[in-house]
Amino acid sequence: MKILIVTDAAPPQVNGVVRTLTQLQTECAELGHQVDFITPGDCFTLPNPLYPEVRLSLFAAKNIRDYLDREQPDAVHIATEGPLGCAARRVCIKENLAFTTSYHTNFPTYFYQKMRVPRALSYKVIRWFHNASAGVMVATEAVKQELRDFNITNLMDWTRGVDTSLFRPTGEKIMELKGPVYIHVGRVSLEKNINEFLDLDLDGTKVVIGGGPDLENLKKKYPDAIFTGPKFGEELVQYYNLGDVFVFPSRFDTFGLVLLEALACGVPVAAYPVNGPIDVIGDSGAGVLDHDLRKAVEGALKISPDFCREYASSFSWQNCAQQFLDNLVLIGDTRKAA
Template identity: 50%
Template sequence: MATVMPLRAAPTDPDLLSEIDAVPGRRLVIVSDAWLPQINGVVRTLDRTRLELERMGLEVHVIGPDRFRTVPCPTYPEIRLAVNAAWALPKLLNGLMPAAVHIATEGPLGQAARKFCKKRKHPFSTSFHTRFPEYIHARCRLPVGITYNWMRKFHGDAEVTMVTTPSMRTALDERGFQNLQLWSRGVDLELFRPRPKDILDFPRPIFMNIGRVAVEKNIGAFLDLALPGTKVVVGGGPQLEELKETYPDVKFLGPKTGEDLAQHYAAADVFVFPSRTDTFGLVLLEALASGVPVAALPVPGPVDVIGDHPCGVLSEDLQRAAIKALEIDPAVCRRHAENFSWEACSRQFLKNILPVARHCAA
């Protein structure tokens, strides 16, 4: 059982207290196919949101693949998929009811949780973290319309579907998704901060990308750029060995976590983000909090996080953007990141699940 932490907000905050009390038994269940020990933006977001909600006074249970028998995901063995979710998950959920239920992902656990809630007419919320239609298209060329039709049906029964940015809300609204609400992201400003850059003894400037090394991240678009200094990739994934062989001059440093990860962020001179498919890009905030300017494409995610703020350069000419970003003052990047807190992100999540909580109590 999750440990219930003391309220962070003062007891005189009536709005927060009423929101917490509206959740049945002050209990929230989050079902996610992405969970520890996986390392990615979805997992970091869910884990930090869990901690913040516990500090506010909620009892939070995360049901992830670690509780089930799993098999490797095809083409992506680092991700484990629950194979006994259909019969094992209902047993877990029955023991935790009544509760507000949030379904974070559309995988086997998410599908089993949705089936459980629909069968018992128990309201639930969902979130749209990952642009799976584009990811699947990048891997096997399946038309994105087919996958979007399936995902629209999956989320269609939710009281609320949470999306990361206004751009994503507009894009999904145009595809017929309903009941969309914003759930932004935060950054750990204590962990990710400007630090000395001497952890990396490579020729400068250092242009860095951090994240999952997979085809949908479009990392090759970064590695193909004619840039001075050194290109560095931090992270693991199914495309890692292929890119190592194709780009022998690039420094591939593998996955990093905690302090080690934060030190590598801060050691960069520019963070290059070539992805066209991310719904937000938590790594953008982590780089900016580390005092590192961003070069990215003008697509959803970077447009919402950076926009026309001088902390980064957005351009279809990614090479130009990377060179131009070298001129940005690191202090400007840090100040922009300070606008994003995990507490505000978690309060937003809490407000979004209130319709679920009210229907649970009805």
């Protein structure tokens, strides 16, 4: 099967969407399928005024049409609701091609919490975008239910995975720190609520691993915390292994791949009981979810690293890829719109 994925999220961006799509391409290739991408790198772009490192694609419709005419893919998947995703949606509808989409970020809750944009208004846009698709792939049951509540249809399961051969306990510390050590890995930006982690009154050391637009501001505001910048591959694994607890203060993620990476390294999770942590951690015992984040951290310190590792091993990227492919088979030939 030849699959086109159109996405506004692509390297050099570092986030869960990029990691998921990159791993998906690798796994699909091993299963005998070809995945091609159209990304901002293929288009004329301008920097996002809020996040300059994120490029906004303009005039992308011609590139998309040219690819479709030339390559005749068996399936088209639109991964994001940005300018490039909207262009692909418009082209597919005009060309009478069925397509699938995926829902990665809880924008309605984020816009309400930060700017008081009514969730009903944001969901109207989300509904407009996704209900035109033949299927909307969603990572968790909680997110599916929320989308159903706002009349978004054609929902399909699409789980996530973790590479347990890479993310693992190493038994080594990359640096000596006063314990307990509380870590956070991810994009350092406003919507991740990292300040709520850094504001906690905890004995020990706080470490933030990642880059983003809020990094310099947080460095100045929290001089006692350690900010490493972005880390990748084996070096990232070493930083995960610093942690006694992985603190995840986000309220807006739909899944949170970093949760699985931390657990695979034997680091228990402390988080709010919101979408993402509820589905990844739930009542598994691999972490503690509490509206009082400090209580969650204190409870997570008591969890066995071995148990966390064992729990993470139940998630695989191969299953993720197979579920994605099965969804495309259910949709059928995208050259014939539903």
